[in-house]
Structures are given as C-alpha cells and as structure tokens.
Amino acid sequence: MFEVGSFRSSLHGGMSRRSFLTAAASAPLAFGLGGRTSAVPLETKAKSVIVLWLWGAPSHLDTFDPKPNAPSEIRGPFGTIQTKTTGVRFTELFPKTAARSDRFALIRSMVNFDGDHLKAGSIGLTGMLEGRDAEVPNFGSIVARHRGAKDLPSFMALGRGNPRDVVGPMKGFGGGNWGRNYDPFLVGCSERGETDIPALKLIDGLSPAALDDRRKLLGDLDRLNREADKPTFDKWDVTQKRAYGLLTNPDARKALELAQEKQAVRDAYGQTSFGQSCLLARRLAQAGVPYIQVNWSQYVEAMTPNCDFGWDTHVFNFDLLPDRHGPIFDRVYSTLLDDLRDRGMLDSTLVVAMGEFGRTPKINGQASRDHWPQCYFSMWAGCGVRGGAMIGDSDATGSAPLTEPFTPGMVGATILELAGLDTQARAELRVLPNMRAIHELF
Amino acid sequence: MNSSEPVRLTTDGTLKQDPLFLKGGDEIVYTLLESPVQMRLMRLKLSDKTTTKLHPDATTNEFEVTFTADAANYAFVQSRGNLNMKLVIREAATAKDAVFDPGGGFASVRRPAFHPKGERVCFAIPATNGQEIASIGRDAKDRKTLTAGGINNWPAYSPDGKQIAFCSSRDGEFDLYVMGADGSDVKRVVKLEGMQARPCWSPDGRRLAFTWNRDGNYDIYAVNLDGAGLVRLTDHAERDDYATWHPDGKSVVFVGERNGKFDLYSVALK
Numbered sequence: 125m126f127e128v129g130s131f132r133s134s135l136h137g138g139m140s141r142r143s144f145l146t147a148a149a150s151a152p153l154a155f156g157l158g159g160r161t162s163a164v165p166l167e168t169k170a171k172s173v174i175v176l177w178l179w180g181a182p183s184h185l186d187t188f189d190p191k192p193n194a195p196s197e198i199r200g201p202f203g204t205i206q207t208k209t210t211g212v213r214f215t216e217l218f219p220k221t222a223a224r225s226d227r228f229a230l231i232r233s234m235v236n237f238d239g240d241h242l243k244a245g246s247i248g249l250t251g252m253l254e255g256r257d258a259e260v261p262n263f264g265s266i267v268a269r270h271r272g273a274k275d276l277p278s279f280m281a282l283g284r285g286n287p288r289d290v291v292g293p294m295k296g297f298g299g300g301n302w303g304r305n306y307d308p309f310l311v312g313c314s315e316r317g318e319t320d321i322p323a324l325k326l327i328d329g330l331s332p333a334a335l336d337d338r339r340k341l342l343g344d345l346d347r348l349n350r351e352a353d354k355p356t357f358d359k360w361d362v363t364q365k366r367a368y369g370l371l372t373n374p375d376a377r378k379a380l381e382l383a384q385e386k387q388a389v390r391d392a393y394g395q396t397s398f399g400q401s402c403l404l405a406r407r408l409a410q411a412g413v414p415y416i417q418v419n420w421s422q423y424v425e426a427m428t429p430n431c432d433f434g435w436d437t438h439v440f441n442f443d444l445l446p447d448r449h450g451p452i453f454d455r456v457y458s459t460l461l462d463d464l465r466d467r468g469m470l471d472s473t474l475v476v477a478m479g480e481f482g483r484t485p486k487i488n489g490q491a492s493r494d495h496w497p498q499c500y501f502s503m504w505a506g507c508g509v510r511g512g513a514m515i516g517d518s519d520a521t522g523s524a525p526l527t528e529p530f531t532p533g534m535v536g537a538t539i540l541e542l543a544g545l546d547t548q549a550r551a552e553l554r555v556l557p558n559m560r561a562i563h564e565l566f
Numbered sequence: 567m568n569s570s571e572p573v574r575l576t577t578d579g580t581l582k583q584d585p586l587f588l589k590g591g592d593e594i595v596y597t598l599l600e601s602p603v604q605m606r607l608m609r610l611k612l613s614d615k616t617t618t619k620l621h622p623d624a625t626t627n628e629f630e631v632t633f634t635a636d637a638a639n640y641a642f643v644q645s646r647g648n649l650n651m652k653l654v655i656r657e658a659a660t661a662k663d664a665v666f667d668p669g670g671g672f673a674s675v676r677r678p679a680f681h682p683k684g685e686r687v688c689f690a691i692p693a694t695n696g697q698e699i700a701s702i703g704r705d706a707k708d709r710k711t712l713t714a715g716g717i718n719n720w721p722a723y724s725p726d727g728k729q730i731a732f733c734s735s736r737d738g739e740f741d742l743y744v745m746g747a748d749g750s751d752v753k754r755v756v757k758l759e760g761m762q763a764r765p766c767w768s769p770d771g772r773r774l775a776f777t778w779n780r781d782g783n784y785d786i787y788a789v790n791l792d793g794a795g796l797v798r799l800t801d802h803a804e805r806d807d808y809a810t811w812h813p814d815g816k817s818v819v820f821v822g823e824r825n826g827k828f829d830l831y832s833v834a835l836k
Contacts, residue, residue: 201717201735203760205782216761219782284602290648314602315580394826395579397602427674428648429626432602438672439649439692442717442735446761446779447583451805455826490672491697491717 166541166561169472169507172409173267173539175417176402176457176477179245179287180424180434183483183493184501185522186445189232190215191485198485198521201442209512217450220458226512227461228475228505229565233516233525236481236497236532241289241424241436244480244497246296249417251536251556259300263536264415266555267543268306271414275376277366280408281308282401283419284432285322290425304362308417309370317382317390317400323367379411380404392459397432399456406463409473414543420453435479441492461505470506474542476535478502485521498524502535507542508566515564533559568788568797572822572831576610576617579827583808584630585820588637591813594830595620596821597629605629607642610830627651630677634684635725639704641678641687653678655687655706664706668692677720681747682727688712688747690719699732699749712749720764723747724771731755731765731774742776744791756793768811775799775809775818786820786833799833806831 185191185200190213192204204213207225214222238244238256246255249262261269268278279298286297286308299306312320370376382390382404393399398420405416423431426444437444457477464470482500483493499518505511516527537559540550551557576582581599588595593611600606605627607620621628627645634640641655651674653666668675668691678689681701688701699713699721712721716736723730728747733740737754740761745752761779768775768788773795775788786799786809800806804823811818812832822831 196716196735196738201738201740201761203739216779216782222782315599388825391825391827394823395828396581396826399826425648427627427645427651429645430603436649439651439674440676440690442697443676443690443719446763451784487696489692489694490674491692492672 165546168544170474170542171472178479180436181479229513235529248480250296251533265306267415277309284422313401323363474507475505569833575830635682666706
C-alpha cells in the first residue's frame with residue numbers, strides 16, 4: 125500500500141513504492157525502454173487507430189492470461205475455456221472473444237513502470253516515462269499532429285470525460301506540452317447512442333441535445349451563423365471552434381449520428397455506453413478520423429459514488445467481472461471485430477485494447493486483486509497483425525514476463541509506425557524516436 | 567425446456583439486475599442503472615407496468631435489495647465511499663436504519679439476503695481467507711461467519727429460513743451449495759462445468775433456480791436440492807440472469823438481454 129495524495133492506492137504485496145520506482149528507473153535497458161529501433165519500419169497501413177482504453181486496469185489472470193494450474197489463491201474462481209487458437213485459454217467470461225482469437229494477437233508480457241493509475245495511465249498512453257510527472261503528448265495527439273486537421277478532428281476521445289480517478293485527472297490524456305490544439309476532441313455517447321459534445325455546452329445558444337434532433341440542430345446552426353460575428357467567434361477557444369466547425373459540416377456531423385446505423389448493428393453492440401461508443405468509433409474510422417480512443421470509463425474506480433464503473437476492482441473483483449465488465453467487454457469487442465471485418469475495414473484499421481497495468485496474481489485480503497504493473501496484456505487486431513498470435517508469455521503465476529517484456533513505449537512506436545510516423549518522423553517531433561515497434565505482431 | 571416463451575415485463579432496455587417479488591407477486595423491485603454513475607432501486611407494479619423509485623432522494627448507488635417475507639424490513643447495499651459499500655437494514659414503516667459497516671478504505675458487503683422472518687441478514691464479505699458468507703442481526707450486530715475457505719457469494723435463505731443456498735469456489739470454480747442457516751452441513755448440490763451463480767429458492771423450498779454459464783452463455787436453470795431434476799428454464803443466445811421465483815411457484819422472472827437491451831422477463835414453468 126502507498127499513499128498518493130489522500131488516496132490509498134494498493135500496489136503489490138512485498139514491494140514498496142520506493143523500491144518499485146527504483147526498479148522501474150533502472151528498467152529501461154532491461155525492458156527495452158530505450159531499446160533498439162526498428163531496422164525496417166512497419167508499413168503505413170493504419171488509416172485509423174482505435175484504442176479501447178480499459179481504464180482502471182483489468183485483471184490479466186481473470187481475463188486473457190488465466191493460470192488454471194496455479195494454486196487457488198492465484199488462480200481465482202473462474203473456469204477457463206479453449207479459444208480458437210490451439211493451446212490458448214481465456215477465462216469462461218469471454219466466450220465470444222475466445223471464438224475470435226484467430227483474428228487478434230494477444231501480448232501477455234506487457235510491463236508498465238508505475239503502480240499508480242494516473243501515472244501508469246499517462247505512461248500507457250504516451251509511451252514515455254516522463255509522462256508520469258510531466259505533460260507529454262498522447263499517441264493520438266502525435267498522430268493528429270502528423271496527419272493534420274481535416275473535416276473531422278484527427279484525435280477523438282469517446283467517453284464521459286478525459287480519464288481520471290477520484291483524486292484528479294490523468295496528464296497523458298491529450299496534447300500535453302504541445303498545447304490544447306492537440307487535445308482529443310471529446311464526444312460522449314450514452315447507452316442509447318445519444319452523442320454529446322461537451323465543448324458545445326460552452327457555446328451560448330447551442331444545445332448538445334440538438335445533436336439528436338437534426339432539424340433543431342440545423343436551425344440552431346443557422347441562427348448561430350447569423351449571430352456569430354467575428355468578435356464573438358474570436359472569444360471561443362480552440363475546442364469550441366472545432367466543435368462549431370464540425371457541426372457546420374454536414375458530412376462530419378453525419379459521422380456522429382448513430383441513428384444512421386441499422387438497428388441490428390446498434391443492437392449487436394449492445395445498449396451500454398461502451399458498446400455504442402465503439403460503434404461510434406467504427407463510424408468515425410469510416411469517416412477518416414485517424415485516431416479514436418474509446419474510454420471504458422472516465423473514472424478508474426469500479427464502484428464508487430459518482431464514478432462510472434472502471435476496472436479498478438480492489439473489492440469484489442470476482443463479482444464485478446462476471447456480472448458486468450466481462451459480459452460487456454466480450455460482447456462489444458467481438459462485435460467490433462466482426463463489424464470491421466464485415467465492412468472490409470480491418471486491413472486499414474488498427475484496434476488495440478489495453479489497460480494501464482494488470483492486477484496482483486495473489487488474491488488480496490479483500491478477496492480481490494490490487495495493482496500489478498509488472499505484467500499485463502494488450503490485444504491487437506487489424507492492419508496486418510497476425511490473428512491468433514500469442515506474443516510473449518508470462519510466468520506460471522502471471523507475476524512477470526517469461527519472455528522479452530513489451531512496454532508502453534513499444535506500443536506507441538508500433539501504433540505510430542502503422543499510422544505513418546517512422547523513426548525519423550518521430551525524431552522530428554521528439555517522441556519515442558528510439559523505441560522499437562513490436563514486429564512480432566506481424 | 568421446462569418453461570414457456572418468456573414474456574417481457576419492462577421495455578426501456580436499460581441495464582437491470584436483482585429482481586425480487588413483493589406484495590404476493592403484484593410488484594417487483596429491482597436495480598436499474600439509471601445513469602452512468604448511479605444504480606437505483608426501482609419498483610414495478612405489474613398490473614399497469616408503472617415504475618417508481620423506491621428511494622426517490624437517493625444520490626448514490628443503491629442495489630441488491632432484499633425483503634423479509636412480510637416486507638416490514640428490507641436491506642440493501644449502499645455505495646458510500648471509494649470502493650466502500652455498506653449494508654443498510656431499514657424498517658419499512660419508519661425508515662429507521664441500522665447500518666453494517668465493513669470498515670474504512672476498500673471494504674464492502676454485497677449480495678445480502680434477509681431471513682424470511684427478519685431475524686438475520688446474511689451476505690458476502692471479504693475475509694482473510696477468501697470471501698465468506700456471514701450473517702448479522704436486524705440491528706446490524708452479532709456478526710457470525712458461516713463459511714470457511716474459497717470465494718463464497720450470492721447467499722439466499724430458504725423460505726423456511728433453515729437453509730442457505732450459495733455458490734462457492736471452495737472446490738475449484740463457482741459451484742452451487744446448500745448449508746444450514748448456521749453454516750453447518752455444507753453440501754454441494756450438483757457438479758457442473760461452468761460458473762453457477764445467484765441461486766434462488768422455489769416457494770416450496772424444494773428447488774433452486776440459478777444462473778449457469780454453460781457453454782459460454784448465461785441461462786437460467788433449476789435443480790432439486792439433491793442435484794436431481796436439472797432443467798433449463800431459458801434458452802437464448804444472449805444473457806439470462808438474476809432469476810427470482812414468483813411466490814405462487816408457477817413462474818420465474820429474470821433479467822434477459824435481448825438485442826443488447828436488458829429487460830425483465832417472466833417464464834411460466836411447465
């Protein structure tokens with residue numbers, strides 16, 4: 125346990141925060157943090173990247189890296205099932221994902237460098253250790269800067285708000301020291317598929333609710349066009365201007381309208397905010413948005429007043445996962461893979477699902493699991509990723525990688541190379557210039 | 567299949583859980599995910615399908631409500647802090663509460679079940695050795711541990727209050743068990759492949775309906791206490807969960823996922 129502000133955060137048993145951070149600081153060479161660059165950059169295949177950000181940190185042992193032969197205090201109570209990949213098992217909570225394991229690659233040897241959500245989240249989404257304490261750009265901000273702005277924002281985040289916990293916001297959510305121009309354009313999506321643009325709330329006279337009423341929206345925009353003289357427009361900040369610009373473009377606006385989808389497609393994703401957000405992500409990818417981050421939740425906390433059921437399951441992990449998190453993820457992830465494949469989009473769309481770390485192999489005193497940055501998983505699909513590939517492995521208890529660890533920096537280098545930022549482009553932007561991509565995925 | 571085609575009781579499709587009959591079967595109380603950050607206890611009047619909030623003024627998550635047979639007292643879980651959930655035991659007429667507090671920090675109680683006569687409330691609570699089923703008096707005092715070892719969850723008192731059905735991982739994975747109300751005489755009801763959860767008793771106390779993750783999908787099944795007479799009550803490609811028996815014993819209500827939407831359904835038993 126250690127204290128972060130007023131928030132008691134559980135790390136892993138037997139290791140103090142100081143000793144862990146010391147270990148992490150010496151880790152770059154051992155973990156390839158400053159590792160070799162790619163001899164041959166990955167081919168630019170990703171027109172769009174969709175990151176499913178499983179905020180709060182899913183337990184790797186209770187999801188996609190089960191240890192059925194481990195002692196009960198590690199194994200947990202869930203059974204395991206065979207996937208479509210020979211010899212690979214998931215827990216019984218993910219049957220649909222298991223049936224599609226031939227369509228994605230699974231990395232079971234991820235490592236992060238901090239046991240605190242906000243810091244590990246920043247590292248996880250920027251690939252940079254500095255992200256722990258400084259404001260550095262999110263992978264999406266980097267892609268957005270490289271690709272430039274078009275009708276739709278180049279980096280969109282779907283969810284109730286930028287990731288945070290009850291203590292405060294995560295630094296690595298956006299542009300960081302590049303400025304607000306590179307922050308994600310945030311769009312909320314309810315379980316019924318109603319979209320909400322927080323930036324519009326700041327524009328007098330334009331109601332976000334109008335988004336779902338095409339006629340009213342057009343009326344509001346006409347009125348704003350008449351009324352929004354230059355001085356008024358100049359007062360708006362960059363986010364508001366982007367929101368206004370987006371809504372005055374019919375094609376861009378159409379991408380946000382889930383009502384345009386067939387009901388069967390909307391149903392397949394399920395009536396949850398994560399499900400409808402993933403459908404919206406697919407629409408945005410179809411419309412050419414280069415980088416879309418779908419936030420499972422705004423808050424990490426699994427069950428806390430005013431929080432939205434993140435993956436941070438320090439208590440009742442073995443109730444929350446089969447009751448809520450597992451079934452929702454299983455349905456939505458499998459539907460997204462099906463949908464992208466059926467539309468022929470998987471060749472040009474990269475889908476990465478990951479959290480900021482894993483959870484303690486040994487069940488804690490609350491019959492649950494705490495934070496475990498030493499080993500976790502990520503899932504990759506599309507853009508030539510080898511379906512069914514198992515990249516890396518963890519040890520018999522899921523405590524540590526057995527094979528070369530893969531870091532958030534490598535995740536970033538892989539995403540960025542697929543999105544068109546080779547080593548030189550990254551060097552020019554001073555982001556992850558020497559980091560190697562995960563070639564094993566291809 | 568030992569049931570008829572399910573009849574849909576709600577139509578909003580919003581995430582639901584924990585239905586429970588009240589007033590001899592005229593009403594159902596359940597938990598609704600009212601907003602992304604709030605679970606609310608709801609009451610459904612079956613005669614006209616109207617829904618009302620059980621606690622209109624609640625501002626935090628409340629869920630997993632359980633009533634005594636006469637509905638004079640009820641209990642529910644209330645989210646009061648960061649990963650901290652307390653058990654509220656309420657006298658219906660006076661709204662007078664007794665609160666069981668599992669402690670500060672990350673600490674919680676879940677899945678309460680009221681003794682039909684209101685003598686005690688049992689629930690699942692983390693313990694040094696896994697997760698136990700424990701019980702307390704109506705005054706939220708006199709905690710007694712009823713199980714030892716494994717992850718134990720979803721306790722349910724039998725209609726006569728003499729037994730508790732629950733699920734436990736003591737033998738590996740979540741299986742269905744029955745024990746005496748004092749924790750004695752634990753017996754595994756049946757050994758099945760795949761997680762079993764949320765048992766509920768038939769009104770005559772002879773059978774248990776429960777959720778079974780058979781072949782990767784949650785459906786509702788029923789079984790005799792001796793493990794015989796296993797039958798399937800629902801059969802749908804999507805999730806069926808949270809069974810509760812109608813007081814007349816002729817039907818079971820559950821939360822069914824249909825086309826990605828979550829509603830209450832009723833199946834008549836054959």
